[in-house]
Amino acid sequence: MAHSGEALNTVSPAGVMLWRKIADDIEHAIVRGDFATGEKLPSEQDIADRFGVNRHTVRRALAELTERGLVRAERGSGTYVEPARISYPIRARTRFSEIINASGRMAGGRLLASSKEPAPRDIALRLDLPPNAMTIRLEILRSANRVPISLGTTWLPADLAPDAAKIYRAARSVSRLLAHIGFRDYKRRDTRVSAAMADAIHAAKLQLTPGRPLIVVDSVDIASDGRPILTSHARFAADRVELVIEN
Amino acid sequence: MAHSGEALNTVSPAGVMLWRKIADDIEHAIVRGDFATGEKLPSEQDIADRFGVNRHTVRRALAELTERGLVRAERGSGTYVEPARISYPIRARTRFSEIINASGRMAGGRLLASSKEPAPRDIALRLDLPPNAMTIRLEILRSANRVPISLGTTWLPADLAPDAAKIYRAARSVSRLLAHIGFRDYKRRDTRVSAAMADAIHAAKLQLTPGRPLIVVDSVDIASDGRPILTSHARFAADRVELVIEN
DNA sequence: ACTTATTTGTTCGTATGTATG
DNA sequence: ACATACATACGAACAAATAAG
Numbered sequence: 205m206a207h208s209g210e211a212l213n214t215v216s217p218a219g220v221m222l223w224r225k226i227a228d229d230i231e232h233a234i235v236r237g238d239f240a241t242g243e244k245l246p247s248e249q250d251i252a253d254r255f256g257v258n259r260h261t262v263r264r265a266l267a268e269l270t271e272r273g274l275v276r277a278e279r280g281s282g283t284y285v286e287p288a289r290i291s292y293p294i295r296a297r298t299r300f301s302e303i304i305n306a307s308g309r310m311a312g313g314r315l316l317a318s319s320k321e322p323a324p325r326d327i328a329l330r331l332d333l334p335p336n337a338m339t340i341r342l343e344i345l346r347s348a349n350r351v352p353i354s355l356g357t358t359w360l361p362a363d364l365a366p367d368a369a370k371i372y373r374a375a376r377s378v379s380r381l382l383a384h385i386g387f388r389d390y391k392r393r394d395t396r397v398s399a400a401m402a403d404a405i406h407a408a409k410l411q412l413t414p415g416r417p418l419i420v421v422d423s424v425d426i427a428s429d430g431r432p433i434l435t436s437h438a439r440f441a442a443d444r445v446e447l448v449i450e451n
Numbered sequence: 452m453a454h455s456g457e458a459l460n461t462v463s464p465a466g467v468m469l470w471r472k473i474a475d476d477i478e479h480a481i482v483r484g485d486f487a488t489g490e491k492l493p494s495e496q497d498i499a500d501r502f503g504v505n506r507h508t509v510r511r512a513l514a515e516l517t518e519r520g521l522v523r524a525e526r527g528s529g530t531y532v533e534p535a536r537i538s539y540p541i542r543a544r545t546r547f548s549e550i551i552n553a554s555g556r557m558a559g560g561r562l563l564a565s566s567k568e569p570a571p572r573d574i575a576l577r578l579d580l581p582p583n584a585m586t587i588r589l590e591i592l593r594s595a596n597r598v599p600i601s602l603g604t605t606w607l608p609a610d611l612a613p614d615a616a617k618i619y620r621a622a623r624s625v626s627r628l629l630a631h632i633g634f635r636d637y638k639r640r641d642t643r644v645s646a647a648m649a650d651a652i653h654a655a656k657l658q659l660t661p662g663r664p665l666i667v668v669d670s671v672d673i674a675s676d677g678r679p680i681l682t683s684h685a686r687f688a689a690d691r692v693e694l695v696i697e698n
Numbered sequence: 699a700c701t702t703a704t705t706t707g708t709t710c711g712t713a714t715g716t717a718t719g
Numbered sequence: 720a721c722a723t724a725c726a727t728a729c730g731a732a733c734a735a736a737t738a739a740g
Contacts, residue, residue: 399646399689442646527736
């Protein structure tokens with residue numbers, strides 16, 4: 205609550221969509237920095253009074269901003285400014301650590317589990333392996349500035365790196381793991397994106413409320429000779445990330 | 452229930468992850484066509500008996516397939532094979548009708564609402580317009596084979612096509628609308644992807660259960676000279692579509 | 699309208715094997 | 720060697736929704 209006062213005190217000129225004007229003004233106040241991340245907005249009634257409108261109109265405006273992820277309303281408490289979502293570009297060279305570091309945050313990766321096991325049907329297909337070929341499976345929780353971002357399972361052919369888990373633990377990054385076993389210029393072949401709701405287990409690991417939306421990303425990475433060397437199935441907290449595809 | 456019988460009757464060889472073997476076998480039976488889309492699988496107890504395992508083990512396998520969207524369980528009724536998700540490629544030339552038609556389905560688009568209004572803050576930014584410049588807003592429900600796929604709002608600068616709604620109604624496609632006003636080779640500049648839950652209103656329009664996941668796609672299209680001519684905010688039913696990004 | 703059987707969902711308990719310290 | 724924790728798998732019972740008569 206650094207400031208307060210006139211932040212939202214703008215006159216409403218035009219004659220179209222009152223709630224939109226108000227939404228725009230609140231958004232402007234937020235991006236301008238009048239309200240810090242996590243800070244509580246004035247109450248709906250306060251805002252309504254300042255604009256000289258009914259509280260319903262303010263609620264319509266806040267609903268717009270809520271849907272766009274700028275604010276979050278807590279019943280009985282207030283409306284809070286949400287942290288800006290991290291832009292996560294999907295490119296041929298997509299590496300978590302680089303992306304997070306480039307955004308000025310600290311990338312983290314924690315190996316939750318690992319195993320050596322025969323490839324499930326779909327994974328064998330993706331990696332272009334014979335059915336039941338052995339793979340290394342790594343389950344990794346990734347974070348930015350200690351905030352969980354994604355929960356992913358990564359598979360790679362076992363013959364490429366039988367001790368992948370150990371290497372990962374030392375390297376603390378999949379790209380460094382791959383570099384260590386000789387793949388320095390691997391690249392993304394394709395990325396498939398869907399969405400799901402967080403169940404209790406995923407929510408706990410990602411420090412989310414169950415039911416919050418997840419972006420589900422399935423990807424295949426290939427070596428320079430085109431051979432698939434890695435595939436992953438990851439769930440991103442949609443509240444904290446947005447994928448960006450540039451053409 | 453065209454078939455039945457031996458479809459799931461496979462022996463379990465290896466000694467690793469029983470439920471995974473079963474999941475793989477069921478998946479195989481589905482992709483092989485032993486069970487048609489919408490068809491009911493045998494009951495959990497039936498499957499358990501055939502494999503000679505506990506029902507919990509079958510449930511673990513079905514949970515895997517449920518999460519991957521291959522089947523859907525209905526309490527008291529049964530477990531059903533889900534329709535395959537439509538692959539929706541995100542490329543420089545991304546046009547809904549072409550994509551759906553190329554998949555062998557019939558593309559549909561219904562204009563739910565339209566208006567001429569000053570651009571909201573974020574839309575003005577995307578279209579590189581001065582604040583409050585007039586835009587045409589089109590709200591469109593798109594479908595494939597009569598099944599709702601996405602619910603989107605499209606904005607374009609009003610000076611480009613003051614009668615965009617009328618043209619759309621005749622052309623029944625945004626790409627044909629743009630072609631009609633002289634933009635034949637527009638292309639996608641960027642695409643931002645997030646996720647959300649369907650609220651009651653969106654769910655009703657998309658014929659979904661409220662709470663189901665949506666893929667939220669924000670995009671900007673540019674003319675050949677690089678000028679933004681169209682931006683859209685669309686929600687895709689994640690149960691019915693997956694986005695594909697190829698590199 | 700009511701009953702009964704079927705089917706998925708949930709919660710106990712038990713046993714076993716495998717890591718971890 | 721031992722204790723602890725964890726995941727897999729089995730078993731039994733019951734709740735809740737659905738379908739059938």
